[in-house]
Amino acid sequence: MSTAPLLDLVAREHPAFVHIPLGLIAVLPVAMLASFHPRHIRLWTGTSFFLALAGWLGSTVALVSGLLWGRQIALIPPTAYFPAMASQKQVLQRILQVHELAAVSGFFIGGFCLWLLWRAWRRLDAPEGAGHRRRGGRRFWERGVGAGPLLLGILWLSCWGLSGKLGGIMVFGNEETNRAAAEADAAKRADVEADLPIRALDYASLEPLGSEPAPxxxxxxxxxxxxxxxSxxxxxxxxxxxxxxxxxxxSTFEDRKGKPSHEPGxxxxxxxxxxxxxxxxxYWPRVPEALRGEVGGQDSVxxxxxxxxxxxxxxxxxxxGPAPAP
Ligand code: HEC
Structure with a gap:
């Protein structure tokens, strides 16, 4: 797969720069809490808004790079957004699904939180009167950014915290992924046909049906x-x-002008x-160039x-069951 070098870098460095948005969102609840202090409402509401904005924008890069990386290392199929799961034994794919779901949930919760923060900040700048009618009488949970955005901020951080924890497991491994890798390894060693279909290649030792090639x-x-x-x-x-x-x-031969050729298929x-x-x-160990279109361009399958x-x-x-009648 040929991607531009910059995209390659963006994909490979996914584990590094996810820390930027995650770090910003980790301090966000602290800034939000500070905004409840009556003398620093404006400062900390504004700070919260910009922290959230930077974290949210940074996360768009993280999401894209994660997707690119997942596709590069073939955990995610080339045109898909989630890993394909063929069995529950695919521990990595299972973890990746939850990792992605948590990241995307955080993204949407974060977007909503950001919008509320923007409104809270704008309200502070509005001329006296309009939004400030109850200024003196504001209840505690309505001060600063307000309790709603604070809870959303914590939820946002929880989603990304979970996503980050699973990301760490995928990169560094834990007991379950390591055991799965060891099991896959052992299964591969026990599977003598992993690299070559030995029984199929030994077809001439089986009972033939008829004595001539048939179309x-x-x-x-x-x-x-x-x-x-x-049997x-x-x-x-x-x-x-x-x-x-x-x-x-x-066993097959390619067709040549309506007759079997000596080219094995x-x-x-x-x-x-x-x-x-x-x-x-x-099994097609050597695909002639003219026929590679049949197998997605591969030279050996x-x-x-x-x-x-x-x-x-x-x-x-x-x-x-038996093959259907031709
Ligand atoms: C379009 C339907 C069709 C498809 C697709 C197909 N087969 Fe067959 N297959 C048949 C029929 C019909 C026969 C009986 C012999 C004949 O007419 O070629 C057969 C026979 C066979 C046989 C030998 C006898 C038997 O009944 O098992 C094998 C082995 C076989 N197919 C394997 C495959 C494999 C592997 C694939 C996928 C790569 C495949 N086939 C795809 C229809 C199909």
Whole structure:
């Protein structure tokens, strides 16, 4: 992804400059409280307004940079605003969702608070009379910025405090994120097909269905051969669902003028897991330049369920059942 160097900097320094708005909003309630002092109403109401203004404007940069950063490190999909969650195990994504919600809530609460502060400040500058009819008789909670904005300011700080705390956890880790990282690591080590679909590549050891490549419209107009595990071949021939643990591999050749060429196409695999659910693999180790449009421009592809690219497979193949008649 090529972004301008300045945008890169804005994105990467997100953890650094979020502290500016957060710091301003952390002292805001103190300035607001000071405005209740009868002799400093004007000074501290004005100060509160400018603190809030600077904090709120600064936070717009923080929000944008957070979004850019999240997209850069692929926690947030390129055109989305929130992380995609495929499972509850994605601890980082879960934390990021709450982090973003808290930040955005703070932004809106802050905007409202800022508007009230502006009104309170303007009221002080209004000519005697209009807004000052009850000047002498103002109750305590109506003095200075007033109790409403003070409560909003505290709420604003709470939202950003929560957001900042979660941000810190995402950057520095805590027990849960560290454990999740360790688990993911261990799972990857135990997953022998993490880098290569070993069983699909060994398709020639399975039972072939027929002896000639046949044309397949469903898989990109290629020529295909179907290979099925011995445990599933009878069920497949009888057009019944494959039993748990069985799988089918589709080896392909690209088409050349209506005939199979010697150019190998992608390998497709459909598997029935022990729990009966379907899993898919799509492996295309070297994508010829002319065909890269099919896979978003990539020169090599290895997708496995639950990769979202494989949603189309499930669309046709349903839940573990046999493929629909072509
Ligand atoms: C347009 C519908 C369609 C889509 C999309 C599709 N398939 Fe298929 N698939 C079929 C049909 C129909 C067959 C039966 C053989 C044939 O006609 O090609 C089949 C056969 C297969 C087979 C071999 C036999 C079997 O029944 O399992 C595998 C393996 C397979 N597909 C995997 C995939 C994978 C992986 C994807 C996603 C990358 C996919 N398919 C997408 C329709 C589809």
């Amino acid at each position: 397949s419209k469903a898989h990109g107009n290629r020529w295909q051969r179907i290979w099925i595990t011995a 599933g071949i009878d069920a497949y021939r009888a057009e019944k669902p494959l039993p748990p643990g069985a799988y089918a591999v589709l 992608p390998l497709y695999m459909r598997e029935v897991k022990a729990d009966g659910s379907a899993a898919f693999t799509f 290895y997708w496995r369920s639950p990769d979202p690219h494989l949603a189309a497979c499930l669309g046709c193949h349903g839940k573990g």
